[in-house]
Amino acid sequence: MNLDALSKYRPLYAFDLLGFGRSSRPKFGSDPDEVEKMFVQSIEDWRQAQDLNKMILLGHSFGGYLVSSYALKYPDRVKSLVLVDPWGFPKLEPDGERARRVPLWIRALVRILSPFNPLGVVRAAGPWGPGLIKRFRADFKTRYPEVTEQDENTVFEYIYHCNAGSPSGESGFKQMNQDLGYAYKPMLSRIGGLRKDVPVTFVYGARSWMDVNSGHETQNLLPDNHVEVYSVKGAGHHVYADRPELFHEIIDTVCDALD
Known part of the structure; x- marks a missing residue:
């Protein structure tokens, strides 16, 4: 529902992350740092194979976390970042408001199932x-x-x-998680190192469980970058499917500003 609309005015590349979908399924280790490096390097290897110089990188959920990590390592290759309901930004606060909202039985279930892959x-x-x-x-x-x-x-x-x-990519993703779905290396602890000339756009679903405050906090962490935060009414985590027309309008606006 998105490919035709987003490719109408510019070239569009859509690929499955390493270990997911129809991409190859290597074995990931147990070190979260090494797993992240492997994911990020696969994006760079793909870019080189496609002979692309600079890209507008759009990532959804876990993909939003990985393209952010990529931009920190390869800023010369990123024209703009578009993060759609990105996972992995907030820092773990065991006694924080979000943690307190999670019922005790769910916390117990998460701990029981933690040794296993999610699917x-x-x-x-x-x-x-x-x-x-x-x-x-x-x-x-x-x-x-x-x-x-x-x-x-x-x-x-x-x-x-x-x-x-x-379960290749799924296993890698699991290694990068800590309690209650937080990232082992929260992006809010690192995004402040993004180069000043890389603009960032957050697109959240207003009904999503992802925290829009992470987008606003990023604005504070990157005062010299252009950082936009959208909250799309009537959309959940899958913004691109819940409100496709509005999603396309936002992405076109971002891209048009760079042309």
């Missing part, structure tokens, strides 16, 4: 995996109407097969 239950379900996703993520049916109107099972089958293989 292990989907793989363990075998042929019942697509049905399991369909049951717990029924929202996908209404989120992708152009696909589900033709065959409602297509999206569920796709999500299942993207995650039914070896």
Whole structure:
């Protein structure tokens, strides 16, 4: 629902992160620093293979964290950063407001399941995996109407097969997490080192669990950068699917300002 609109006026490259989707699935180690370096280097290797000089980098969720890390290491290659409901920005505050809002039983469940990969239950379900996703993520049916109107099972089958293989990127992501989904190396502790000439745009879903305050805090940490923060009404974590037209308008605005 996004590719045609975003490629209408400029070249668009869309790729699966290393270890996810149809990208190769290497084995990640257990050191969070090394895992992050491996992800970031894969983006740089991809850029070199595509012979691109400078890019507007757009990342969603975990992708937003990784392109931020990439921009810190390779600022010469980044024309602008667009972070869509990015994961991994806030610092862990065990006694903070967010932690207090999490019920005790959920905290206990997180600790019990922490040794396992997040989607292990989907793989363990075998042929019942697509049905399991369909049951717990029924929202996908209404989120992708152009696909589900033709065959409602297509999206569920796709999500299942993207995650039914070896849990490579998923394992890497797990190593970069600490309690309750916080990043081992929070981006707010590092983003202040971004070069001054790299503009940053945050696009949050107003109904998302991601904290829009991270975007505003980044504005304070980067007073010499151009930092915009959008909160899209009626959208959750998947902003690009919940409000695609408005999402395209925001991205076009960002890109047009750089042309």
